Amino acid sequence: MADLKYYDIILKPVITEKSMNEMADKKYAFYVHPQANKVQIKEAVQKMFEGTVVEKVNTMNLIGRKKRTRSYKYGRTSARKKAIITLTPESKDIEIFQGM
Numbered sequence: 001m002a003d004l005k006y007y008d009i010i011l012k013p014v015i016t017e018k019s020m021n022e023m024a025d026k027k028y029a030f031y032v033h034p035q036a037n038k039v040q041i042k043e044a045v046q047k048m049f050e051g052t053v054v055e056k057v058n059t060m061n062l063i064g065r066k067k068r069t070r071s072y073k074y075g076r077t078s079a080r081k082k083a084i085i086t087l088t089p090e091s092k093d094i095e096i097f098q099g100m
Contacts, residue, residue: 006044009036013096014082026087028094032059034081041083051092058084 013019014029022029032041038057045054064076087094
């Protein structure tokens with residue numbers, strides 16, 4: 001297990017049309033540290049955003065896309081981990097997404 005602090009776990013929010021539509025259901029998407037588990041992600045969200053209560057955490061590992069680097073060589077972009085956080089109905093909204 002990696003020794004991760006709560007501020008190292010959440011890397012950045014995922015800003016897509018689909019993730020913006022899911023905000024109505026209190027679901028928020030973040031890129032997270034690849035070695036973080038669901039319990040660590042839940043604790044990090046509750047500590048970073050005051051007043052939020054996490055109901056459920058879904059995670060997925062995203063493999064890197066295949067890209068051509070030179071005329072005949074192929075490589076991959078870096079792999080990432082994404083987490084979809086579902087908040088309880090009584091919970092406060094996450095404020096970084098307001099106004100988007």
